[in-house]
Amino acid sequence: MNWITNFVRPKLQAFVGKKEVPENLWETCPKCSQMLLKRELENNLFVCKHCDYHFRIGAKKRFELLFGSNYILMETPKIKPDPLKFKDNKKYADRLKDAQKKNSTNDSVMVASGTLGSIKLTAAIFDFNFLGGSMGMAAGEAIIAACDHSLKNKIPLVIFSSSGGARMQEGILSLMQMPRTVIAVNSLAKSNLPFISVLTDPTTGGVSASFAMLGDIIIAEKNATIGFAGSRVIEETIKEKLPQNFQKSEYLIEKGMIDIVVHRRNLNQKVLNILEFLL
Ligand SMILES: [Zn+2]
Structure with a gap:
């Protein structure tokens, strides 16, 4: 020791x-x-x-860091759980129940409306502790509800992603959340409402391949892993050694994939400055 x-x-x-x-x-x-x-x-x-x-920090903690006590959690749409009656070595319905009990939330995405500085906004936050922050129907519905809330109240949207990707236990139904969330965030652009995407460690798979990369401004926390497939899978496929910081925020900003890399202590101020500028 x-x-x-x-x-x-x-x-x-x-x-x-x-x-x-x-x-x-x-x-x-x-x-x-x-x-x-x-x-x-x-x-x-x-x-x-x-x-x-x-x-990595959970969704509730993130709301606190973002808004202090100036926020109200929104109820996200109820969906039919376990539509495919999926089972591997454990029933998906049981995994879901365990995760709900452990995290005291319904699913991997929580939505709140709150005030940052003097700006009212909608925030949707992924919780990696909830089945790896995976995006199934409930997460998709939550993102869409967050977009609707922003549209209805004419306020900006900030999404904090932290996800292993689509939820495999919901099969094609989870993959369908990719185009659905893309359409939802695009509807904000049509109404001239800012959407800021904050990528935190890790943002991968179907989340990084859909709405998360479509922010008007894409911010990443320092040293976060951001990518689609894992680096080992890529190495095996292309038979080449990848750079050491491959799929890290600092690598992605060099390649022009994201706009800003921030230290967590500067994150709120950065989001606020951007929103003030865009509004
Ligand atoms: Zn350390």
């Missing part, structure tokens, strides 16, 4: 006079392996203070 476990923790335990200091006070950075105090990590917007690694 390391010096925190062997030295700091026993010292802390002696100091507070308790037998146990809870294990879950600490988080290990996946990039630099440093131990981070969870409270400190949260104060730092879930960014590692040693190496700037941006931790």
Whole structure:
């Protein structure tokens, strides 16, 4: 183990006079392996203070970081769950129920209307914790509802993506969400309403291949993985070694695929500046 476990923790335990200091006070950075105090990590917007690694964050936390308390969650349309009665080594209906229980949400996309600075906007946020942020019918409907809300209230839309792609358990019905969401975000352009797409780690598959790449401005968080197929699959197909930072935000901006790469601490200000400019 390391010096925190062997030295700091026993010292802390002696100091507070308790037998146990809870294990879950600490988080290990996946990039630099440093131990981070969870409270400190949260104060730092879930960014590692040693190496700037941006931790993945859930939808509810993102709403808080974006709006503070100035937002109202919207109810997203109900859909018929498990239309194909899909089963692999576990029933999809059961996977869905487990994810709903674990995350206390209906599906992978949550929608809210809120105020950033002085601008009212609709925000849709993917939660990677919910079945890998996969886009099935419920997520598609949620994105469309977010677009409708923006159109009805004549306010901009910001979508934070974090997704492994289409939800395979819903087969072709999940793939249909790609054109549906594309049509929905295009309807905003026709009404001159801004749509900002924020790509967070990871944005892949059917989400990156549909509405997420159609923002009027596409912002990516630092060092996020953004792509369609995984790099190993591509390497095996084209029989070539890919660059080390392939499919990372910094690589994509060099190639002109996205517009801005931001550190999470500057994200709100950047979104606000763009919206002020576009409006
Ligand atoms: Zn780190």
